[in-house]
Amino acid sequence: MTDVKMTEVKTAEGLVVVAARQGVKMSLVEADIVLGYMEGHGYALVFDEHYRVMLHDTEEEEKYGYTNDEPYSIRAAVEFCQEMNGELLQEASDKEQRNESYIRDLRKDEFILDGLMEKAAAVIPPVIRQYDIVILEHLKRVVSVEAASWEEAKDKVEQEWNAGEHVLGSEDFAGVSFNTGS
Numbered sequence: 440m441t442d443v444k445m446t447e448v449k450t451a452e453g454l455v456v457v458a459a460r461q462g463v464k465m466s467l468v469e470a471d472i473v474l475g476y477m478e479g480h481g482y483a484l485v486f487d488e489h490y491r492v493m494l495h496d497t498e499e500e501e502k503y504g505y506t507n508d509e510p511y512s513i514r515a516a517v518e519f520c521q522e523m524n525g526e527l528l529q530e531a532s533d534k535e536q537r538n539e540s541y542i543r544d545l546r547k548d549e550f551i552l553d554g555l556m557e558k559a560a561a562v563i564p565p566v567i568r569q570y571d572i573v574i575l576e577h578l579k580r581v582v583s584v585e586a587a588s589w590e591e592a593k594d595k596v597e598q599e600w601n602a603g604e605h606v607l608g609s610e611d612f613a614g615v616s617f618n619t620g621s
Contacts, residue, residue, distance in 0.1 A: 582605060
């Protein structure tokens with residue numbers, strides 16, 4: 440069996456061409472966003488001379504010297520970007536000192552990726568696969584304590600919590616998030 444030469448999609452223009460071969464009309468802005476999320480998370484899209492697209496794990500290649508490229512569609516690439524955008528948006532929104540400009544940029548990406556997914560979904564059927572979804576419930580209770588410093592107050596409350604004095608329940612519910620992974 441001969442090795443198939445794969446070419447990495449490195450430019451927005453290149454991704455527009457590859458997407459068009461799968462029937463998805465993609466703008467340069469959309470392509471740039473997809474490539475940014477892929478690269479930012481250690482992946483690249485590669486294709487052969489017949490424009491068959493594969494997902495390439497660049498971090499695995501750096502670590503082990505090889506990668507097991509998997510067939511991949513433009514729809515799957517957009518889904519991946521949507522998942523990564525959602526995780527980044529959740530993390531940025533959960534921070535106490537929120538960077539509103541960064542959150543706005545993520546929301547713009549979300550809007551653009553949603554539109555791109557509509558176009559991709561119209562021409563590429565979904566691939567059914569197993570997903571592990573983590574349900575993370577957030578509980579919150581404010582405990583007032585007298586202390587000489589914030590650190591001392593935190594230590595007192597932590598000791599009380601360890602002793603079972605503060606058992607949080609459904610009345611302390613502060614939100615829920617759903618994420619991929621374990």
